[in-house]
Amino acid sequence: MARYFPIPFISLVASLAMFSPSPAQATGEHKMTPEQQAAMEAYTKAATPGPQHAALAKQVGNYSLLIKSWEAPGTEPMVENGTATRSMILGGRVMMESMNSKMMGQPFTGHGMRGFDNVTGKHWSTWNDSISTGLMTTTGSCD
Numbered sequence: 001m002a003r004y005f006p007i008p009f010i011s012l013v014a015s016l017a018m019f020s021p022s023p024a025q026a027t028g029e030h031k032m033t034p035e036q037q038a039a040m041e042a043y044t045k046a047a048t049p050g051p052q053h054a055a056l057a058k059q060v061g062n063y064s065l066l067i068k069s070w071e072a073p074g075t076e077p078m079v080e081n082g083t084a085t086r087s088m089i090l091g092g093r094v095m096m097e098s099m100n101s102k103m104m105g106q107p108f109t110g111h112g113m114r115g116f117d118n119v120t121g122k123h124w125s126t127w128n129d130s131i132s133t134g135l136m137t138t139t140g141s142c143d
Helices: 007-019 023-027 034-047 051-057
Strands: 061-069 078-089 094-103 106-117 122-129 136-140
Touching: 051 078, 051 106, 061 094, 078 106
Parallel strands: none
Antiparallel strands: 061 078, 078 094, 094 106, 106 122, 122 136
8 A cells, every 4th residue: 555645744854854953053153264264254344334434424304405507607606405314234334414495496306325435445326316327426535
């Protein structure tokens, strides 16, 4: 007489076998090689917010904007009001900015991010807005 094992039963047994801890996992012992330890330390150092990130955090807040733009030198400026909100994201690693205003009487929204790359030692920023499909990026030092 042939035995019949339902598929759900077989799946359960297979899952238990696959996800059962091995002896090394059960004891929580996993020794990193010196190379792995050095890599982990480098990753941690690269990911840790520092004084440059703290300086960005000082700019967090809600802002009222008065925007003046000129069509040509010597002409009167067009004046628009707007708002901007800056907040820190990703555990204090990146400052995000959202802006709402008008430009030439039309709605204008923009979004940017600013940060400091611990690996390159450079500040960076991105910006995109409602009057373009492009992305502006900058990198450099900050005095």
